[in-house]
Amino acid sequence: MSDRLRILVAVDKYKGCLGAGDVARHLGRGLSAALPTAEIRLHPVSDGGDGFCTELVPHGFTLHTAAVTDPLGRPAEAVFALGHGSAVIEMATSSGLAMLGSAELAPLRADTVGLGMLIRAALQHRPERIVIGAGGSATSDGGAGALAALGMLVHASVDPGLHGYGPQTLLHLTAVDLTGLTVGGTRVQVATDVTSPLLGPHGAAAVFGPQKGATPADVATIEQALSTWADVLEPAAGRWLREIPRGGAAGGLAFGLAAALGAELIDGIDTFAALSGLADAVAWADVVITGEGSMDSQTTSGKAPMGVLRYARAAGVPCWAVVGRSGLTQDEVAGLGFVDHVALTDHADDESSSIQNAPRWLEHVGRHLGAHFHANEAAVPLGARLVR
Structure with a gap:
């Protein structure tokens, strides 16, 4: 020794x-x-936010780029990592706060369509599972945008094509159709460092909305929008998960993917540790x-x-x-x-x-x-x- x-x-x-x-x-x-x-x-770590896929490169993963849209629907480029049968996605690179200037924050409009596009790009490589790091988001759309990009049809009294899938659209939801939604049998996991549920005083709007530029009035609007989203999505999916721990992560993304895709909600740092061999490094x-x-x-x-x-x-x-x-x-x-x-x-x-x-x-x-x-x-x- x-x-x-x-x-x-x-x-x-x-x-x-x-x-x-x-x-x-x-x-x-x-x-x-x-x-x-x-x-x-040196063994940099991430609990699901910035660096969740890029810091895996020294541990047998390769980075890939994909054309996506940012939280406001503008063209952007995002990355995901492939290795050991897994595709690892850092949602902050497609739907993150860091993509917007301080004057661009739009908590009622921002959506996760870009994340859905990034998931589609990763699925082309036929991974056994997709792990989504849910930190650093600019969005509070409950994952509606990502699911729409993956094939979910949204019925609302406003046009999502014009207004996006953010809370201002979720308020006007009437139904969703999940029959065209598919990830091809790939297992989906959402890695997060928070345990907040979707709704309530410890939920996505109340706790994380202000970080995304939401005023007190916006927080109330987001709370109502996510409640409407749950009212529509849960019966369509046959899963009642609005109170599930971690469901409020990334503006309710975790809830949306768990309900619609059966995604597993997991601890961010433990996931990164397993992917990067942290236990062996510590030993x-x-x-x-x-x-x-x-x-x-x-x-x-x-x-x-x-x-x-x-x-x-x-x-x-x-x-x-x-x-x-x-x-x-x-x-x-x-x-x-x-x-x-x-x-x-x-x-x-x-x-x-x-x-x-x-x-x-x-x-x-x-x-x-x-x-x-x-x-x-x-x-x-x-x-x-x-x-x-």
């Missing part, structure tokens, strides 16, 4: 700042500078470092760092977190099971600098953490080697 310290960097994106791969790379550089003899592996390591842009009360609700921590604890490997900023105390972080956490804001001049100069501060924190590991090589809780 090597005497070199083995460090696994399994970080998620810093949302709105850096992708997971960039976060891992800069943190790794800092660690290497402080610990030149250490073995450092290799002496220290695991995870993280995300903001560590706060939402971190505990299925976010990637908590998933990585679970794998580390199962393998008996100490786990640290490096985050952009933290709203948790040391005791709260320790209570979750992390050895410790370090925030860029603890080292940067101010929060603005920690965002604008994130690569610099990640490398700085990496050097700081590496020096800490070096100074405490004999103390397991401080990140030293475990005796196996």
Whole structure:
């Protein structure tokens, strides 16, 4: 067995700042500078949002592109990954918030037609299953647009061809016809980091609508539209799933695909872990470092760092977190099971600098953490080697 310290960097994106791969790379550089003899592996992760398919490329997947439409119906190009009998789709590349400018947010109009086009493109490769990462969406159409692109017929008192399949159309639904809807026997899974149902105070409209530009009045409209959608879709599909956990993910996309296609709703980070071999990577390591842009009360609700921590604890490997900023105390972080956490804001001049100069501060924190590991090589809780 090597005497070199083995460090696994399994970080998620810093949302709105850096992708997971960039976060891992800069943190790794800092660690290497402080610990030149250490073995450092980068294993960026995703819980279903940005990077869900692109970060699989190092793990035997290939990227493919497809012509789609964006959330507002404009031509766009999106990607999906193929490997090991699976097609992995990152809905954010076809129906995501990042595709729209801040002045373009249209929560009552945006739809998932582009996602349906991306699913069609992936189906041409005849995968055994399609896994859809449901993070980062700009839409609240309950998956109606995606299902329409896959063959569902929609009857409404307004023309979806003119108005799209967003909430402003769902309000006027009268019926749907699912007889032409098919995915050719391919198993469909929706991977998400949230457990919200479709409707109610913890549902798609109330919790996630404001993130997509919805005003309080818009939230009420979206709630009514999704309720109407469920009233029409459930009897047509023969599945009553409006209260199913995770159904509110991606503006109700998860509910729509579960009801119409029998899609399985699954945990995002566990899915990514299985696809990327995360458990084996953690078992290799002496220290695991995870993280995300903001560590706060939402971190505990299925976010990637908590998933990585679970794998580390199962393998008996100490786990640290490096985050952009933290709203948790040391005791709260320790209570979750992390050895410790370090925030860029603890080292940067101010929060603005920690965002604008994130690569610099990640490398700085990496050097700081590496020096800490070096100074405490004999103390397991401080990140030293475990005796196996």
